[in-house]
Amino acid sequence: MLKILHTADVHLGIKFPGLGNKGDVQRRQIEETFKKIISLAIAEKVNILLIAGDLFDSNQQTQKIIDLVIYQFNLLGKNNIPVCLIPGNHDCLDATSIYRKINFANQCPNLTIFTDSKMGYHHYPEMNLTVYGKPNLSEKSTVSPLQGLKRITDSQYHVALAHGSFFIPEKVAADDHIFTGAEIAESGMNYIALGHWHNAGKYTSGTVSAYYSGAPEWLDFKQDGPGKIIQVNITDNCTVEVQERVVGLRHSDLLEINMGEIANWQDLENKITYGADVNLARTVNLKGLRSDSLTFNPDSIDELQDSLGTAFFNLRIEDNSAIPVADIAPDAYAGKPIIARFIELTKNRIAEASDNEEKKIAEDALQYGIALLEDRVKL
Numbered sequence: 227m228l229k230i231l232h233t234a235d236v237h238l239g240i241k242f243p244g245l246g247n248k249g250d251v252q253r254r255q256i257e258e259t260f261k262k263i264i265s266l267a268i269a270e271k272v273n274i275l276l277i278a279g280d281l282f283d284s285n286q287q288t289q290k291i292i293d294l295v296i297y298q299f300n301l302l303g304k305n306n307i308p309v310c311l312i313p314g315n316h317d318c319l320d321a322t323s324i325y326r327k328i329n330f331a332n333q334c335p336n337l338t339i340f341t342d343s344k345m346g347y348h349h350y351p352e353m354n355l356t357v358y359g360k361p362n363l364s365e366k367s368t369v370s371p372l373q374g375l376k377r378i379t380d381s382q383y384h385v386a387l388a389h390g391s392f393f394i395p396e397k398v399a400a401d402d403h404i405f406t407g408a409e410i411a412e413s414g415m416n417y418i419a420l421g422h423w424h425n426a427g428k429y430t431s432g433t434v435s436a437y438y439s440g441a442p443e444w445l446d447f448k449q450d451g452p453g454k455i456i457q458v459n460i461t462d463n464c465t466v467e468v469q470e471r472v473v474g475l476r477h478s479d480l481l482e483i484n485m486g487e488i489a490n491w492q493d494l495e496n497k498i499t500y501g502a503d504v505n506l507a508r509t510v511n512l513k514g515l516r517s518d519s520l521t522f523n524p525d526s527i528d529e530l531q532d533s534l535g536t537a538f539f540n541l542r543i544e545d546n547s548a549i550p551v552a553d554i555a556p557d558a559y560a561g562k563p564i565i566a567r568f569i570e571l572t573k574n575r576i577a578e579a580s581d582n583e584e585k586k587i588a589e590d591a592l593q594y595g596i597a598l599l600e601d602r603v604k605l
């Protein structure tokens with residue numbers, strides 16, 4: 227049986243300009259999580275570690291990070307664990323590439339970096355394994371990272387690395403290193419280790435298993451839970467068993483609060499801090515129409531963010547709510563004919579309502595519609 231650990235999108239050296247002093251904390255956490263992956267590979271006695279692009283956030287890195295990578299890869303080397311990696315789009319193999327500036331292979335004999343612009347391969351006879359890959363040559367490209375992928379050797383196991391976007395019509399940009407399900411299905415691989423998307427996901431096509439590992443540590447607000455890596459076991463008869471393993475410390479969530487359901491400040495604070503966690507980066511979106519007893523301005527939002535933020539790794543509160551207009555007379559909107567007409571029509575609906583429920587809905591629609599038309603509230 228062959229045991230593989232698959233990661234991608236580590237983004238070592240990433241900066242978080244929106245996180246203030248927490249940006250440095252999270253950048254260091256990414257280094258810790260990278261070390262954790264190496265420890266896990268050693269503890270699990272895997273046969274090989276695959277890194278499917280974007281190990282580095284950019285081609286400019288400090289010596290500290292370069293030394294960290296070399297040291298960690300050497301730890302794997304001491305345990306007879308080889309590493310294969312491809313340059314992704316953030317650390318692409320362009321003229322200024324970190325993989326041209328630093329001779330990693332020289333300092334890490336167990337490391338293979340795929341640097342040929344055509345599909346390359348590395349054969350490991352002792353494992354009966356061939357690994358295939360090619361680098362991303364630029365940040366954007368219309369060339370498929372799977373182009374030219376087919377079995378070259380007669381080894382038992384065939385595994386590939388690719389960094390790009392799985393083709394979903396109208397969802398992915400044409401120059402985002404796109405590949406298709408058909409390319410996966412026709413590749414002849416047992417497993418394809420995918421990188422570029424920061425959420426883990428299964429993109430198996432035909433008989434070929436293909437997975438995004440996602441980023442191992444928290445990088446952005448679009449990630450769905452703590453970062454993972456993938457452990458892949460390929461059995462002697464080439465059955466592929468896949469297990470996601472959480473290695474990330476931090477995560478983020480989005481909380482939407484309908485201000486129409488909030489009675490007072492305490493109520494609001496309780497909602498915002500529900501499930502608070504020092505490793506959680508939470509975005510709170512205040513929506514709808516709020517009671518006029520809940521007056522606030524940008525300063526009160528900042529104060530709320532500061533006072534409640536200590537319970538989180540990071541807290542962002544976005545106010546998209548509005549106070550209802552107390553006196554709604556169409557005359558007040560004489561200069562705004564669309565709003566005046568909306569008020570007139572909706573007031574008719576209120577007058578013609580057949581029961582209290584219908585009346586209440588029409589009254590809410592009047593308040594909410596005016597707030598929307600005045601751009602005081604967002605959908």
Ligand SMILES: [Mn+2]
Nearest residue numbers: 280314315422
């Ligand atoms: Mn990428």
